[in-house]
Amino acid sequence: MLPWAPSANKKDREYMLKTIGVSDALELYSDVPSKALLKKPPRVGFGRILSEWELRRIVNNILDKNRYFTSPPPFLGGGICFHYVPAVIDSIISRNEFYTAYTPYQPEINQGLLQAFFEYQSLMADLLEMDVVNVSMYDWSTAAAEAMLAALRVTRRKKVLVANNVHPEHLEVIKTWLLGKSVEIRTIGFNEETGTIKLDELERNIDNDTAAVYIESPNYFGVLEQGLEAIADIAHKHGALFVVGVEPLSLGLIRPPGSYGADIVVGDAQPLGIGLNYGGPLLGIYATRWDRKLVRQMPGRLIGLTKTVDGEEQGFVMILQTREQHIRREKATSNITSNEALLAVAAAAFLTLLGGKGLRELARTIWIRSHYAAKKLRGIGIEAPRFSSEFFKEFVARFPKPYNEIHKHLRSKNIMGGLYLGDKPPLYDKHSALFCVTEAHSKKDIDLLVTAIGEAL
Amino acid sequence: MTGLRKGWRQAKWEEPLVYDIGDPERTGYIIPFKDEEGEMLRELGSEPEEALKEKGLLREEAPPLPGMSEVEVVRHFTRLSQMSYGVDVGPVPLGSCTMKYNPKINEAIARDPRIAYLHPYQDEDTVQGLLEMLYLLEKWLAELTGMDRCSLQLPAGAAGELTGALMIRKYFSDQGENRDEMLIPDSAHGTNPASAAMAGFKVIRIPSTQSGTVDLEAVEAVLGPRVAGMMLTNPNTLGIFEDKILELADMLHSNNSLLYYDGANLNGIMGLVRPGDMGFDIVHLNLHKTFSTPHGGGGPGAGVVCAKGPLVDYLPRPLVEKKGDKYYWDYRCEKCIGRMRAYYGNIVPLVKAFLYIASLGGEGLRETAIQSVINTNYFIALMRGTKGYELPYDPTRPRKHEVVISAKPLERETGVRALDVAKALLDTGLHAPTIYFPLIVDEALMIEFTESEPRREIERYANALKKIAEKAYKNPEEVKKTPRNTAVTRLDDVAANHPRSVTPTYRVLLRRLRGEKLIL
Numbered sequence A: 001m002l003p004w005a006p007s008a009n010k011k012d013r014e015y016m017l018k019t020i021g022v023s024d025a026l027e028l029y030s031d032v033p034s035k036a037l038l039k040k041p042p043r044v045g046f047g048r049i050l051s052e053w054e055l056r057r058i059v060n061n062i063l064d065k066n067r068y069f070t071s072p073p074p075f076l077g078g079g080i081c082f083h084y085v086p087a088v089i090d091s092i093i094s095r096n097e098f099y100t101a102y103t104p105y106q107p108e109i110n111q112g113l114l115q116a117f118f119e120y121q122s123l124m125a126d127l128l129e130m131d132v133v134n135v136s137m138y139d140w141s142t143a144a145a146e147a148m149l150a151a152l153r154v155t156r157r158k159k160v161l162v163a164n165n166v167h168p169e170h171l172e173v174i175k176t177w178l179l180g181k182s183v184e185i186r187t188i189g190f191n192e193e194t195g196t197i198k199l200d201e202l203e204r205n206i207d208n209d210t211a212a213v214y215i216e217s218p219n220y221f222g223v224l225e226q227g228l229e230a231i232a233d234i235a236h237k238h239g240a241l242f243v244v245g246v247e248p249l250s251l252g253l254i255r256p257p258g259s260y261g262a263d264i265v266v267g268d269a270q271p272l273g274i275g276l277n278y279g280g281p282l283l284g285i286y287a288t289r290w291d292r293k294l295v296r297q298m299p300g301r302l303i304g305l306t307k308t309v310d311g312e313e314q315g316f317v318m319i320l321q322t323r324e325q326h327i328r329r330e331k332a333t334s335n336i337t338s339n340e341a342l343l344a345v346a347a348a349a350f351l352t353l354l355g356g357k358g359l360r361e362l363a364r365t366i367w368i369r370s371h372y373a374a375k376k377l378r379g380i381g382i383e384a385p386r387f388s389s390e391f392f393k394e395f396v397a398r399f400p401k402p403y404n405e406i407h408k409h410l411r412s413k414n415i416m417g418g419l420y421l422g423d424k425p426p427l428y429d430k431h432s433a434l435f436c437v438t439e440a441h442s443k444k445d446i447d448l449l450v451t452a453i454g455e456a457l
Numbered sequence B: 001m002t003g004l005r006k007g008w009r010q011a012k013w014e015e016p017l018v019y020d021i022g023d024p025e026r027t028g029y030i031i032p033f034k035d036e037e038g039e040m041l042r043e044l045g046s047e048p049e050e051a052l053k054e055k056g057l058l059r060e061e062a063p064p065l066p067g068m069s070e071v072e073v074v075r076h077f078t079r080l081s082q083m084s085y086g087v088d089v090g091p092v093p094l095g096s097c098t099m100k101y102n103p104k105i106n107e108a109i110a111r112d113p114r115i116a117y118l119h120p121y122q123d124e125d126t127v128q129g130l131l132e133m134l135y136l137l138e139k140w141l142a143e144l145t146g147m148d149r150c151s152l153q154l155p156a157g158a159a160g161e162l163t164g165a166l167m168i169r170k171y172f173s174d175q176g177e178n179r180d181e182m183l184i185p186d187s188a189h190g191t192n193p194a195s196a197a198m199a200g201f202k203v204i205r206i207p208s209t210q211s212g213t214v215d216l217e218a219v220e221a222v223l224g225p226r227v228a229g230m231m232l233t234n235p236n237t238l239g240i241f242e243d244k245i246l247e248l249a250d251m252l253h254s255n256n257s258l259l260y261y262d263g264a265n266l267n268g269i270m271g272l273v274r275p276g277d278m279g280f281d282i283v284h285l286n287l288h289k290t291f292s293t294p295h296g297g298g299g300p301g302a303g304v305v306c307a308k309g310p311l312v313d314y315l316p317r318p319l320v321e322k323k324g325d326k327y328y329w330d331y332r333c334e335k336c337i338g339r340m341r342a343y344y345g346n347i348v349p350l351v352k353a354f355l356y357i358a359s360l361g362g363e364g365l366r367e368t369a370i371q372s373v374i375n376t377n378y379f380i381a382l383m384r385g386t387k388g389y390e391l392p393y394d395p396t397r398p399r400k401h402e403v404v405i406s407a408k409p410l411e412r413e414t415g416v417r418a419l420d421v422a423k424a425l426l427d428t429g430l431h432a433p434t435i436y437f438p439l440i441v442d443e444a445l446m447i448e449f450t451e452s453e454p455r456r457e458i459e460r461y462a463n464a465l466k467k468i469a470e471k472a473y474k475n476p477e478e479v480k481k482t483p484r485n486t487a488v489t490r491l492d493d494v495a496a497n498h499p500r501s502v503t504p505t506y507r508v509l510l511r512r513l514r515g516e517k518l519i520l
């Protein structure tokens, strides 16, 4: 028996081959040059078909070599943090009709999926105060890269400005995705004191060939950018698009990008009910305000409300598909087709489970706990936060000695501490680490961390 | 046959939007350790609202998101799920999409907290098990494709294509060559030209011959110093194996051009023929197709890009390496194109693909491929001679993972189009095939059962197609009025896309209802 191939049994196979009119299945490969045909099966797997129990035992041994941290949860930052994912979310995205479906090319038989996607788009739009949100991009980094590409098309210009305090991997991804376009990517420095971008440097570098200004708030250091309207004004004065990357959970408490002039918003919905999973899959956010060009140049899938042909009922379909690769081919706005749609359902379920007020409470508690952690660290003589501007959830702490040594001590106490910044742009500072504190960390967890750090100083 | 029930109907719920059920004041979520907040606030001595307001960062009011109790959330989404359709409900033979069964054991294991709770920046010594899996997975995929190394970073096939195209671009620019043309067959998937264009290539369309394969003379005619390479899938999107592949590869290589393999169609030849042995230099794989990880209504899936020889240096970094018995990420990037996404990849699908290969082994995978091809050709045999449909391009040649039939005769004789056939299929509880692709077939119905469909379902599918054609000859208007048994009847695409009525969010709907003239 061959698992998961129901007709791979002697009786069915023989019957089917006879109906086809061949005696041996390999006759169906007669058009393959014999030189290219493998003589033996490839050597992959464990050399035989495994039963479920055998598979579980093998994998169990492998997975035992992993260590995960829940008590306390990791304090690692870096654009992705430990949040608690309510059980109900996994239960919903484990519904067979959802997770075993393809992209809803046939809307009449997939109204449920389409409605859930529309709800995600709508909830995210309200959270961001933007009008149009697509079903998903792969993650924040690729959403940011696609936003740069869209800005280049919309403005027909050849230069983008990216704040140097964005997540360094996002910057790297933007550079890679733009390799094929002859464009200039210029970074804008940040103020060493506040951690926010230097407006005067932005003004000096922007010109009439600038397609976009990209900033993140909170940025890589967890710092919320100040003077967002001023940045928007500078961008708009030069006819450039203002592209903002956000952490969506913070928006329960922090001003949404739609309120300060963002043209395109990107981000990652991981904090909204999506597990860590070693960093993937994630849910890339991509949103625009209501603008013909911005929407028509949008990458990715969009769902819209419509009526039945007989006008009797309402329903949902994929819309504006003439932007997409299957119709527009080399003139498409993007090559994306498979995306992260199931996680959009997770985010929609998470947002409705919380509700607006619940989300505010959650953002508030994260603000309180992360600030409490920073204050406690200050109490033992650590520069925390290292930057003076307001922060959310993540913050950089600077230690009197190399952080690696402290990290080692934390590990001996079963604590996964912060993210070492000594080998990472833009700081390359051996004494600094990026910490993240969320609703998953109790006061006791935080106190434990501070005490352990105190011991290592 | 006991004849238990007759006539399929999909569930239908009068389920409103969450906005009509919930209320921003309500919630189904309890904040962890909420009782400790007061003490922490006292320690801080200020409320978040004060600090944020002072700096002009405060959102004045909670966002207008409807909240619900847990049971209401569960019911809402469960009802929506009942108005959806996936492989666990019935066949989804969308050609090119390789909609296989998603083994439950893989789903169960992938949820293990020893994977789910890992942070991507955890110390490497705490993720050795996961790195070992990724290391083995890379080895296996390299073996299956006949390549040297693979990057597991890509979130999907299209991202893999862009990666491959960028690698080709950088490879030539490092040699000081200016090659800016990419050859792509007219039967190719839309992502191929789209990816090539994103990487800055000019796309040159290569026609297919009467027998449905690449026209080698047409390739010969355009080959020149500017041709960087060709993107090709084999078997192609007609399900036909490009039997002149070795000649084609030689032709490109003698022009110093590279050959890129779109692995979306690997399923029918996996374990039998390797892209590397066919002469391909770079390969992408769609793990959510060939390697059985679920599609999730659009994703998450995972892509992998493999390369051979000097192109290995151009793969995105980091790659997993092993030294002694320790696994680690190697970030060194001398010629590499850079990073294609943040962190390391879509880990959950990668783990599921690992489990799939582990379960089947080389022999099992090979048998799987063979069964998928038997399923395709069995279906062709059942359909042969059915009035209304034809098999374009050399009907005597066996197809591989999929087949494209044409409803052109039906359309010509009754006015019933491929779209109507698709909708009529829905009415029998079967998902429609891919329609109107590839573009070189009129009224295309592109069907891929994979190895997952039992003989009985294939027969049911062929019968349903025959019945629809019979009905079309008797009463075409009936067929055009389908579907009627799905949760809603046929939907209006024109209104959905009209600049004055297009409505992508609830927010836009409210603005329209308030009388704003929103034109797109």
Ligand SMILES: Cc1ncc(COP(=O)(O)O)c(C=O)c1O
Pocket: A336, A337, A338, B095, B096, B097, B156, B157, B158, B159, B189, B191, B192, B233, B237, B262, B264, B265, B286, B301, B303
């Ligand atoms: C032939 C072919 N190539 C490429 C792709 C793109 O792959 P993905 O959807 O994983 O981005 C697909 C599927 O959509 C396909 O069928």
